[in-house]
Amino acid sequence: MQLKWLGSGASLQGRHAWAVSGLLALWLSTVGNAPFWWALWQLPEMQGARAHLGLAGLWAALSLLMWAFINAVVWPWWRRPAGLVLLIVTAVTSYFMTIYGVVIDPTMIANAVNTNATEVRDLLSLPMALALILGAGLPGIWWWRSEPRPLAGWQRWTHQVGAVLIGALLAAALLMLVFQDLASLMRNHKSLRYMVNPFNTVYAVGRLARAEQAQRQQPLQVIGQDAVSRALAPSQAAPVLVLVVGETARAANFSIAGYERPTTPQLQALQSQGSLYYFSQVQSCGTNTQVSVPCMFSHLGRTGFADSSVRYESVLDVLQKAGWAVLWIENQSGCKGVCDRVPQADTSRSQHPQLCEGGECWDEIMLEGLSERVAALPAERRAVGTVVVMHQMGSHGPAYFKRSPADKKKFLPECTNSALPSCEAQALRNAYDNSIAYTDHFLGRVVGWLQPQARPTAMWYVSDHGESIGEKGIYLHGMPFNMAPKEQTHVPMALWLSPAMRQHWGVNDACLNAQGAKPWSHDNWFHTVLGSADVSTRLYRPEMDIARACRN
Ligand SMILES: [Zn+2]
Numbered sequence: 001m002q003l004k005w006l007g008s009g010a011s012l013q014g015r016h017a018w019a020v021s022g023l024l025a026l027w028l029s030t031v032g033n034a035p036f037w038w039a040l041w042q043l044p045e046m047q048g049a050r051a052h053l054g055l056a057g058l059w060a061a062l063s064l065l066m067w068a069f070i071n072a073v074v075w076p077w078w079r080r081p082a083g084l085v086l087l088i089v090t091a092v093t094s095y096f097m098t099i100y101g102v103v104i105d106p107t108m109i110a111n112a113v114n115t116n117a118t119e120v121r122d123l124l125s126l127p128m129a130l131a132l133i134l135g136a137g138l139p140g141i142w143w144w145r146s147e148p149r150p151l152a153g154w155q156r157w158t159h160q161v162g163a164v165l166i167g168a169l170l171a172a173a174l175l176m177l178v179f180q181d182l183a184s185l186m187r188n189h190k191s192l193r194y195m196v197n198p199f200n201t202v203y204a205v206g207r208l209a210r211a212e213q214a215q216r217q218q219p220l221q222v223i224g225q226d227a228v229s230r231a232l233a234p235s236q237a238a239p240v241l242v243l244v245v246g247e248t249a250r251a252a253n254f255s256i257a258g259y260e261r262p263t264t265p266q267l268q269a270l271q272s273q274g275s276l277y278y279f280s281q282v283q284s285c286g287t288n289t290q291v292s293v294p295c296m297f298s299h300l301g302r303t304g305f306a307d308s309s310v311r312y313e314s315v316l317d318v319l320q321k322a323g324w325a326v327l328w329i330e331n332q333s334g335c336k337g338v339c340d341r342v343p344q345a346d347t348s349r350s351q352h353p354q355l356c357e358g359g360e361c362w363d364e365i366m367l368e369g370l371s372e373r374v375a376a377l378p379a380e381r382r383a384v385g386t387v388v389v390m391h392q393m394g395s396h397g398p399a400y401f402k403r404s405p406a407d408k409k410k411f412l413p414e415c416t417n418s419a420l421p422s423c424e425a426q427a428l429r430n431a432y433d434n435s436i437a438y439t440d441h442f443l444g445r446v447v448g449w450l451q452p453q454a455r456p457t458a459m460w461y462v463s464d465h466g467e468s469i470g471e472k473g474i475y476l477h478g479m480p481f482n483m484a485p486k487e488q489t490h491v492p493m494a495l496w497l498s499p500a501m502r503q504h505w506g507v508n509d510a511c512l513n514a515q516g517a518k519p520w521s522h523d524n525w526f527h528t529v530l531g532s533a534d535v536s537t538r539l540y541r542p543e544m545d546i547a548r549a550c551r552n
Helices: 002-012 017-030 034-041 048-073 076-100 106-113 117-123 126-145 153-177 179-188 190-194 199-217 265-272 289-296 301-307 315-321 363-367 370-375 425-450 499-505 509-515 522-532
Strands: 240-246 276-283 325-330 344-346 386-391 457-463 490-497 519-521
Touching: 017 048, 017 076, 017 126, 017 153, 034 048, 034 076, 034 190, 048 076, 048 153, 048 179, 076 126, 076 199, 106 199, 106 289, 153 179, 179 190, 240 425, 240 522, 265 276, 265 425, 276 509, 289 301, 289 522, 301 522, 315 325, 315 386, 315 522, 325 370, 363 425, 370 386, 425 457, 425 490, 457 499, 457 522, 490 499, 519 522
Parallel strands: 240 386, 240 457, 276 519, 325 344, 325 386
Antiparallel strands: 276 490, 457 490
């Protein structure tokens, strides 16, 4: 049956080019947009004859628009590969929208462009293969085999341009008819506009390319030329700061923040000893690594960063200008430009027998040989101060079960399928919670490295963004910021201080505990890091430094 249907592509030999492109358009607008139609169909507004008529009008308009689009971009000489690319893009985005509840916007495309082999491997699954075969493979074979009736040069042009004009005009007329209902739908359900395949992808790629083009034309802007570090007394040992940049950790699953399962015993033990402060209301800058990491290390803040087409140096450049020794340790997929001009170490490809498996390493790898790495930084800089940034693998999904070694797993059984909705909710929660518990263990070990040092030491920890693990059918992260659920933007943050650092800062304990309950965001990171290092520059804004008011 299936083969016969495929074979029937041959019967399209000699069909009018309009019919062949029309069939592809129908496939894409209907099957290729199944997640969009399904989302629309489930809306409370979709009741009654008027709504259904509007839906039919929208479907016809989208089909016509698709037909015009195909005739505009799928020119005859690259007809076959271009159609195939459309089918593959539509099938892949449909799969991600259906399985993870994500939508396609410029930052989601930026994520996809900046992914690496292990991240892709984590996403592959049997359901994904099936979706590709059904959504792109079978129609792709038909498309490749179909051969429209050949037309003379000028005829081909008039047919093609004619299809674009007719399709676009008819689609516009239909959209005008349903405009009123459509406009209110799109206003009330903003995510719908990111769900129309393949226009969501085309739009996002265009926006991203334009933004990157604009950035490339601008030279990197230098900041903090006036930065100086507070002079230490000759007897004073220079401080060491560790900044842990977490990955995909959401505040909701930290027991130190009230979560019912014991995911963060180490942090809580340090807190009850009085050496750790937890900040319970911190908002991320973005909903993915690609945005959050460069944004939090920038002086622009969330809105300034989103609007800026200019690249600036990061707070690490400023620290370096103030004479500090800086080291970025990478255990994930790169620092997104933040660490370009400072010494770096990449542990993600290490071969450690206990800490690495399958081409990835658990975060404790960053502590291996750490003292030697720090000792290798310039001595004259270390005499001013040292800041070590550790970029975690953290809770990177969807393969949460890979984020904790077997002997550290507290919650079993774990979901081991990357098509997350096919897992039991409890097994998924277990896998995610194990990754948080492992981060807690890792942070405990970072403190264990800092504590015995005969100098003032401190650790700041903050996650880059949160994660959805099935709430309202949404998984992973990367929702456009303004419509992102709280799970994706409410992140954990903690500060640990050694006794020597408490003295160095002249810290007011009650004040820091009070700061813990106030609302903060990644916008505060730049200033808080500078303040923690006692570096002054015109860029530093004391009111933005979380700990400033509590230092003497
Ligand atoms: Zn991230």
